[in-house]
Structures are given as structure tokens and as C-alpha cells.
Amino acid sequence: MPDAGVLDAALLGVLGLLVGSFLNVVIHRLPKMMELRWAAECAELHPPVDPGQQAQSAEPAPFNLVVPRSRCPHCGHSIRWFENIPVLSYLVLRGKCRSCAAPISLRYPLVELVGAALFAWCGWNWGLTAEALAWCGFSAAVLALACIDWDTTLLPDDITLPLLWAGLCAAGLRLTDTALPDALWGTVAGYLSLWLVYWAFKLVTGKEGMGYGDFKLFAAFGAWFGWQALIPVILMASVVGAIVGIAIKLLGQLREGGYVPFGPFLAVAGLTSMIFGPTAIVSIIGL
Known part of the structure; x- marks a missing residue:
């Protein structure tokens, strides 16, 4: 058997x-x-x-x-x-x-x-189990968002917002290891952290370094993994994004305007957190 x-x-x-x-x-x-x-x-x-x-x-x-x-x-x-x-x-x-x-x-x-x-x-x-189905839904949403953002530089609210609310509901129903207060503050911290980075970058350079969809996706990860996971996730996304961005530039494959979407790298970090756990990310990227 x-x-x-x-x-x-x-x-x-x-x-x-x-x-x-x-x-x-x-x-x-x-x-x-x-x-x-x-x-x-x-x-x-x-x-x-x-x-x-x-x-x-x-x-x-x-x-x-x-x-x-x-x-x-x-x-x-x-x-x-x-x-x-x-x-x-x-x-x-x-x-x-x-x-x-x-x-x-x-x-x-x-x-x-x-x-x-x-x-x-x-x-x-x-x-x-219900936990498995919850994380299957998480995986499907993040995979779709990564591909859409890579193609179009868009992270649709039709997926990011349900993903965020699903994370809070999953925490409330104890379908994840994240306590509901940690999920709630993870959502708040995830959104506000990138929102502040966005406006700081725009005030200094006059350019938009990322889109609002990135804020919502990061907030969704805060809902699923808790506020404690946000720093490892953003670190991994930044390191992977920098490596891929440099490689694309060296190969002369940068898009018009030199823009590389950040969502796919957030997605990779989110899926890595699901599989290995947020704390393992620090070891994976060598920090």
C-alpha cells in the first residue's frame, strides 16, 4: 500500500x-x-x-x-x-x-x-486537510500574480486583495501557524513599509520605484506569515531581484524605461517562506 x-x-x-x-x-x-x-x-x-x-x-x-x-x-x-x-x-x-x-x-x-x-x-x-487547501490557494494566487506582473507590471486587486483577506481569515480559523494579532499587524506593517519606501524614493528622485500592487502583495504576506516574516521576505526578494536585474542588464534585455517588476521576486520569497519557513530565508541568502 x-x-x-x-x-x-x-x-x-x-x-x-x-x-x-x-x-x-x-x-x-x-x-x-x-x-x-x-x-x-x-x-x-x-x-x-x-x-x-x-x-x-x-x-x-x-x-x-x-x-x-x-x-x-x-x-x-x-x-x-x-x-x-x-x-x-x-x-x-x-x-x-x-x-x-x-x-x-x-x-x-x-x-x-x-x-x-x-x-x-x-x-x-x-x-x-483544510490547511493544505488554504496553502494551495495561496500558491495558486502567488503563482498567477508573479506571471502577470512579469508580463504587464500589474498586480491586480482581483487577486491581491482576496489573498490578503484569505490570509487574515486563515489565521483567524487557525489554518496557519500565524496568530491573528500577528497576521493583522503583519498586514499593516507590510503595506505601510513599502508605502513609505515608495514615497521616500519618489520625493528624492521624482520617480516611482514600485507600484501600489507591491504594497498589497507584501501586506498579504504579512497576513499569511505574520509581521515577523516581513524582513526575511523583503531581504530575499531584494537580493533575488538585484541578481536577476543585473543579469538582465548585462544581457541587454532590459525593457523600455529600464524597469524590472518587483512582484515576481516578492512571489519567490513568499513561496520560499511557505516551503522552508521565513526564518530559513536568512540562511538561504547567506545572511
Whole structure:
């Protein structure tokens, strides 16, 4: 008979594959949904001068996480269910569209595999428990945020704020090792610390060094791990960010404006805290 821990890890690993497949949809579509929402709000604030033009404007087609069906961005081929099996379909199709043979980004199966690995670790560490499911949700949210921020430099409130409140609720329900007062003050300290850094940097340089989404993500980590974890998390995120930023600059791959998003490095530090514990971060980065 297989060990219970192995079975729990396997079951949650399969769930992680499926969730990872859905996260690919979230990573691709949520920023576009935000842009459509902003465009609609701008249109409401600045309607067309000609009333006839406003009446003739076509109702936009629905676009959300469910519709329309996923399609190849190159040829418009509608992706069938058997072409969307996590990892397996990518291998069978050899990383190419079944219709036009255009390459499919390797990141799709990588997100699915990372999701599976994180969920499997939660199953191995906590078993099939409410604690494991809570940390699976944490892992999924942080993974999606890391990819979205890397692509767009956005950390959507649609994910950061539920993640923050989920951390406080998890602490209140004792689904984490963080006491509720520590989670509460971790949330406050996480937000205010980066908020102060942001304004100090802006007053000195006249530039914005980070976005408000970083404040909210760091506050969410304070809710999940407590205020005691904030310094190790920010230290690891800063060290990893500096190393990657220098490497990107040396390779000449910096984006326009020389901006490197900070959210993905916060995400790496947050996931490291989940797996090894916040105190282990200090040893990992050699301090």
C-alpha cells in the first residue's frame, strides 16, 4: 500500500495540474479584462459628443475567464478539450498548434508543472486537510500574480486583495501557524513599509520605484506569515531581484524605461517562506 503522504501529494498534485491550466487562462485574460474595464470607464466619463455615434456603438463581445473559448492567437483555431490536457497535450502536439503548427509557449506547461509541484508539496506537508487547501490557494494566487506582473507590471486587486483577506481569515480559523494579532499587524506593517519606501524614493528622485500592487502583495504576506516574516521576505526578494536585474542588464534585455517588476521576486520569497519557513530565508541568502 502506498504511504498516505505520497497519496495525498499525488492527489493534490493532479489538482495542481488542473488549477495550473486554469491559471494560464487567468494570466492571459485578466490583464486584458482590466484594460477593457478601464476603457469602458473612460468611455462613461468621456462619452461621444454626437449622440448618434453613441447609439451606434456596438455592444462589445463578452470577454472573461470563461468566454470566448481559447483559440490559437496565430490562426484562430478553437482549442478542443483533448488539446487542453495539462502538460500531456503539449507533449503530444510537440509544442505546436494542431492547425497551423505555430509554436506554443513553453510557459504553459511550466505553469502547470509548478502548480502541480506546489500543490503536491502542500499535500505532502499537511495531508488532505483544510490547511493544505488554504496553502494551495495561496500558491495558486502567488503563482498567477508573479506571471502577470512579469508580463504587464500589474498586480491586480482581483487577486491581491482576496489573498490578503484569505490570509487574515486563515489565521483567524487557525489554518496557519500565524496568530491573528500577528497576521493583522503583519498586514499593516507590510503595506505601510513599502508605502513609505515608495514615497521616500519618489520625493528624492521624482520617480516611482514600485507600484501600489507591491504594497498589497507584501501586506498579504504579512497576513499569511505574520509581521515577523516581513524582513526575511523583503531581504530575499531584494537580493533575488538585484541578481536577476543585473543579469538582465548585462544581457541587454532590459525593457523600455529600464524597469524590472518587483512582484515576481516578492512571489519567490513568499513561496520560499511557505516551503522552508521565513526564518530559513536568512540562511538561504547567506545572511
